[in-house]
Amino acid sequence: MARPALMLLAALLGVTATVTPALAQYRIGMSAAITGPASSTYAPTYEAYKVYFKRVNDAGGINGQKVEIIYEDDRGEPQRAAANAKKLAEGSILMVNASTSATYKPFMTESETEKLPLLFGGGVCPREAFPPASPLIFCSTSFGSKWDSRFALGFIKEQAAGKKVKVGFAAQDIPLSRIELEFAEQLAKEMGLEPIPVVVVPGNTPDFTPFAQKLKDAGADWVLSWALWHVEVGVFEALHRIGWQGSYLLYGHQQTQDELSRLKAGNLYAFGGNTLFMENLPIHAEIANLVKGQTTHPAHYMAEGWVSAMVLEAGLKKCGWPCPKDKLATALASVSVDTRGLRGGPIEWTPDNHYRKSTYYKVYRWDPSKSVTAPVGGWTRLEIK
Amino acid sequence: MTQVLATTVVVASLYALLAAGYVLVYRATRVLNLAQGDMMTLGGYFLFLVAAAVPGQPALSVATAAALSALAGFVIYRLLMRPMAGHPIFAAVLVTITLGILLRAAIVLVYTDRIRHPLPLLGLANPPRRLPGGAVVSTFDLLTVAVAATLFVGLFAFLRLSPLGIQMRAAGEKPLLAAQRGINFQLLFALSWALAGFAGALAGILYANNVRLDPSLGVLGLKAFAVALVGGLDSLGGVIPGALIVAAVEVLSVRYGDPLLADVSPFLCLLAMLLVRPWGLFGTREELERV
Numbered sequence: 001m002a003r004p005a006l007m008l009l010a011a012l013l014g015v016t017a018t019v020t021p022a023l024a025q026y027r028i029g030m031s032a033a034i035t036g037p038a039s040s041t042y043a044p045t046y047e048a049y050k051v052y053f054k055r056v057n058d059a060g061g062i063n064g065q066k067v068e069i070i071y072e073d074d075r076g077e078p079q080r081a082a083a084n085a086k087k088l089a090e091g092s093i094l095m096v097n098a099s100t101s102a103t104y105k106p107f108m109t110e111s112e113t114e115k116l117p118l119l120f121g122g123g124v125c126p127r128e129a130f131p132p133a134s135p136l137i138f139c140s141t142s143f144g145s146k147w148d149s150r151f152a153l154g155f156i157k158e159q160a161a162g163k164k165v166k167v168g169f170a171a172q173d174i175p176l177s178r179i180e181l182e183f184a185e186q187l188a189k190e191m192g193l194e195p196i197p198v199v200v201v202p203g204n205t206p207d208f209t210p211f212a213q214k215l216k217d218a219g220a221d222w223v224l225s226w227a228l229w230h231v232e233v234g235v236f237e238a239l240h241r242i243g244w245q246g247s248y249l250l251y252g253h254q255q256t257q258d259e260l261s262r263l264k265a266g267n268l269y270a271f272g273g274n275t276l277f278m279e280n281l282p283i284h285a286e287i288a289n290l291v292k293g294q295t296t297h298p299a300h301y302m303a304e305g306w307v308s309a310m311v312l313e314a315g316l317k318k319c320g321w322p323c324p325k326d327k328l329a330t331a332l333a334s335v336s337v338d339t340r341g342l343r344g345g346p347i348e349w350t351p352d353n354h355y356r357k358s359t360y361y362k363v364y365r366w367d368p369s370k371s372v373t374a375p376v377g378g379w380t381r382l383e384i385k
Numbered sequence: 386m387t388q389v390l391a392t393t394v395v396v397a398s399l400y401a402l403l404a405a406g407y408v409l410v411y412r413a414t415r416v417l418n419l420a421q422g423d424m425m426t427l428g429g430y431f432l433f434l435v436a437a438a439v440p441g442q443p444a445l446s447v448a449t450a451a452a453l454s455a456l457a458g459f460v461i462y463r464l465l466m467r468p469m470a471g472h473p474i475f476a477a478v479l480v481t482i483t484l485g486i487l488l489r490a491a492i493v494l495v496y497t498d499r500i501r502h503p504l505p506l507l508g509l510a511n512p513p514r515r516l517p518g519g520a521v522v523s524t525f526d527l528l529t530v531a532v533a534a535t536l537f538v539g540l541f542a543f544l545r546l547s548p549l550g551i552q553m554r555a556a557g558e559k560p561l562l563a564a565q566r567g568i569n570f571q572l573l574f575a576l577s578w579a580l581a582g583f584a585g586a587l588a589g590i591l592y593a594n595n596v597r598l599d600p601s602l603g604v605l606g607l608k609a610f611a612v613a614l615v616g617g618l619d620s621l622g623g624v625i626p627g628a629l630i631v632a633a634v635e636v637l638s639v640r641y642g643d644p645l646l647a648d649v650s651p652f653l654c655l656l657a658m659l660l661v662r663p664w665g666l667f668g669t670r671e672e673l674e675r676v
Contacts, residue, residue, distance in 0.1 A: 035490075037601045039498040173645055202648035204604045206399055206592070209392045209522075210639035210647070230500055230597055237596075241513045242388070242521045255500060262502060296497040 025065035026316055026323060029072070029088025031107065032098035032122065036075030037203070041228060044254055045098035045122035046071060047295040048305025055290060056313060063321045074103050082106035089114045093325045096312070098122030098305070101176045111136050117329040121308025124176055125355055131385060133354035138332050140308040140347060142273025143251060144355055145176065147382060148226060149184035151361045152249055152271055153191055154380075156222045159247065160193075168220030169198040170211065170235040172227035180226050196220055201231050212238035225250040233259060236268055252276075252364065254301040257373065266368040269376065271361050273343055274303040278373055281341040303342050311337050311347055344379035358383050387518035389640050395526040397625075397632035398533035402588035403609030404616065404624045405536065406581035411618050412557040413577035416466065416477045420485035421585055422606015428454040428586025429503070429593035429602065430492055436506035443507040451586045458582025462575045485603060492600045501598040511595060525595035532587055540580075540621060553577065557619070608635075611651035615658045617668025626666055630654055 030049060033042035049069060057066050070092070072084040081103030088095050089110045094117045097107050104126055111118035117136050120126060125139035156167060167188050171181040181198045188195035196218040201211045212235055215223055223239065223246065225232040232250040239248065245267075252270030257278055260270060277284045277300035287306060288299035295302070311332075316323065319331040336348040344360025363376040403425055410418040418424075431450035439445060465484060469477040504511060513521050544550040555563040556573050564570065585606075592602065608631065616627025631651045638646035646653075664670050 035493055035498070039493075040500060040599065043498060173648065200644050202645065204601070205647055206596075206605055206608070207392060207396050207636075208596075209395075210389070210636050211644060213388055213392075214640065214644070230599070234596065241523050243513065243515075262505065297499065 025321070026062065026067045027092050028067065028069045028094050028096060028312070029084075029092040030069055030096040030098065031072045031074045031081055031084040031088060031103065032096075033076035033100055033103075034071070034073040036073075036077065038076040038100045038228065040255070041253055042076070042098050042100070042122050044295070044297040044301035045305030045308065047291070047297055048302040049096070049098075049121075049309050051291050051294050051302075052306060052309035052313075054294075062313060062316045063323075065321050067316065074099050076100035076102060078102045078106060085110035089116055092116065093323060093328050094119060094312070094315075096121050096308070098308070101126075101174075108137065114325075116325050117332060119308065119312060119332075121311070122304050129354040131353045131355075133352055135333070135351075136329055138311075138349065138354040140311045142304060142307070142343065144359065145180050146183055147359055147384065148251060148271075148361075149180060149187055149224075151380060151382060152224050152226070152251075153184060153188055153193065155269075155271060155361075155363060156224065156247075156249060157191055157193060160222075164192075164194060165221040166194045166196055166219050168196040168215040168218060168223040170215065170223055170225040170227065170232070171198050171200045172231040173200050173202045174227070177227040177231075181224070184224060184226070199235075201227070201235060203228065203231055205234075208234040208238035209242065211235055212242055212244070215239065216242060216244045220244075221246045223248045227251075229253045229255045229259075233263070236265075237263070240265060249363075254297070254304065256364065257300050260364060260366045260373040264366050264368070264371075266366055269363050269365045271363045273359065273361060274307070275341055275343070275362065276300070276364055276373065276375075277303075279341075279375075283340040283342055307337075307339055307342050307347070310339065310342075311335060344381065353384060355384055387516070387520040389636055391516055391520035391522050391526075393629065393633045393636045394530055395522060396636060397628040398530045399588055399592060399605070400609045400612045400632060401533045401624050401628040402529075402536060402584050402591075403606055404613040404628060405540065405584040405621065407610060407613040408616075408618065408621050408624055409540075409577045409584070410581045411613075412621070413553060414466070414477075414574050415474055416469075416481065417610075417618075418481045418578075418581060419478060419606075419610070420461075420481045420488060420603075421581060421609065422603035423485040423488040424454065424458065424582050424585035425589040425592070425606060426492060426598075426600060426602045427457060427488055428582070428589030429598045430496060430589075431457075431586065432590045432593060433496070433501050433503045433506070433598060436503045440506050441508040443509055446503075446507055447590055450590055451583055454586030454589075455579040455583040458578040458580070458585075459575050461582070462578035466574070466578065467571065489600050489603060496600070498600055501593070503598060504594045507594070509594070523595055525591055529591045529595065532591060536584060536587060537621075537625065544621070549573075549576065608651040611655040614665055615654050617665030619669060620665065620667035623665055623667030 032046040033039050034046050053067050074080040074084050076099050085106045096119045098121050120139040125141050125144040128134040128137040129139035169181040171177040185195045199211050199214050236248045247267045249269045252272035256270045257276045291299050314335045314337045315332040319328045333351045338346050348357045358381050360379045362379050367374045406421045431453045435446040435449045511523050511525050515521050552568045553573050612627045612631045616623025631654050635647050635650045638650050
């Protein structure tokens with residue numbers, strides 16, 4: 001407990017922490033929402049990076065060189081992110097952003113100015129990572145705007161099995177969530193579903209009931225939510241409380257595994273790009289062993305950051321040594337990373353596609369008959385064009 | 386409509402519990418305790434701490450968490466606020482802001498930012514309850530209303546009937562006269578902070594079981610601050626209509642207007658009140674001048 005607590009204390013006090021071997025060679029800058037309101041989503045990525053690259057360095061580094069990572073806390077705030085971007089750009093060969101979308105702009109500006117590759121690993125992928133990709137912007141995060149809605153609505157349609165269903169949307173009062181679900185509302189219409197106008201929920205509402213009531217009164221058979229976890233699940237719990245009998249599909253953030261078991265609701269579906277650790281794959285056991293005593297979050301919160309770190313390691317390996325920033329950007333643009341089951345397939349980037357050639361989704365829910373959380377079918381692959 | 390009414394009463398009860406803390410401290414010490422929201426969060430985490438240590442003991446956990454919160458209020462007064470005596474009120478308010486930041490940081494340090502749910506540790510459930518008229522609320526919604534009602538009845542009785550309560554009122558209303566009568570101000574001030582901690586903890590305990598527990602809950606304290614000002618910062622009785630007005634505007638704006646207004650509606654109520662009656666519904670003009 002003492003060590004993670006000290007790491008967190010350092011972060012809280014705004015102190016820069018480094019995984020730092022004396023002869024560090026590959027220099028990476030990372031800005032993450034380690035504290036602040038959105039930290040429950042992003043801090044685990046920071047922790048996964050620390051553990052992952054400690055192991056890499058302990059094993060001799062990459063291409064014989066150690067990896068030095070400078071960490072900065074931006075609290076998900078654009079002003080702090082702007083300062084971090086300036087600071088991290090100096091001397092780094094790549095910047096990593098694991099924070100809210102509000103912090104993206106200063107990082108992208110700095111990346112463009114300094115011609116520095118920028119990897120989004122933990123926050124939603126910006127459109128610059130999708131085809132036709134910007135040469136400097138990369139994204140390893142499992143969730144991606146528009147593609148998530150495409151999958152989610154396809155899943156709802158499949159579950160409806162030909163029946164005309166009314167779909168409600170619960171967004172959070174942040175631009176990304178609203179834009180995504182407004183897109184989903186349009187898409188639902190095109191797909192022959194019956195959409196109900198998006199209900200936008202303030203993140204710090206004391207009671208989700210009025211929002212849930214609005215969805216219930218509109219006659220929603222299904223509700224799709226794509227927001228921060230507490231909003232997604234807050235609306236579901238309020239709907240459940242007021243006796244709504246429909247089905248609820250939400251994006252499964254790191255909390256999914258714990259929360260499906262807590263809620264034990266057969267009508268709650270969570271979709272996402274990461275395998276839940278309850279599937280007990282060898283990689284899950286490996287991560288659990290490595291993070292023991294090293295992180296403040298449990299092992300099953302690490303998947304997002306772990307995949308991102310795997311991709312970065314692959315890029316650095318491919319870049320060789322010396323590895324200037326332009327060479328690293330070129331190397332990253334052709335990586336292919338076996339995620340060892342953490343995702344449904346590899347992460348493959350091309351010069352034109354820095355999101356991935358194919359993205360994979362899986363749905364989980366609590367199975368009341370067996371009293372366990374279980375997948376609903378296998379992986380669904382979507383080709384990214 | 387009955388659902389709107391039920392939700393309004395539930396939200397108002399939560400706000401009233403929190404706002405009571407603002408009023409108690411202000412009446413006694415003239416300090417705006419801007420850490421009240423974080424004291425609510427602290428109460429929720431005390432519950433989590435105790436429930437994790439002795440699972441399945443709800444009565445013990447709640448009583449201990451509430452007592453620890455009251456003690457925390459007392460300690461805050463002794464360590465932070467008492468040394469501020471004689472300094473401008475403005476400085477004391479800044480201390481409460483700093484206190485809020487420190488409490489948040491300490492909670493993150495110990496418990497991280499993960500969302501917690503103490504309810505399973507207490508071995509309790511929170512089933513929905515159907516009310517006459519068809520509205521549905523959770524069991525903890527009903528408890529929130531009941532606890533708020535009980536707290537206010539208790540506080541009114543304490544302030545009107547008990548010698549200590551009468552001294553508290555005297556110290557708040559006529560401090561010079563009270564001092565000349567030999568009233569122990571330090572004890573009364575400490576008691577007001579302890580009561581504020583206790584009221585905040587009740588809000589935190591109920592909310593943590595009903596919705597969630599995380600370090601950012603303190604933001605609800607800002608809405609309750611608007612409630613206290615609408616009702617009148619020196620009026621405990623004003624808290625109840627203040628809370629009902631703010632909650633009604635918030636719930637109605639979600640139901641019949643733009644849901645986004647829910648977040649700003651407490652402050653719109655506050656702004657309207659400041660324009661029409663700056664000392665609040667039941668506050669006194671004299672208190673405004675002191676502010």
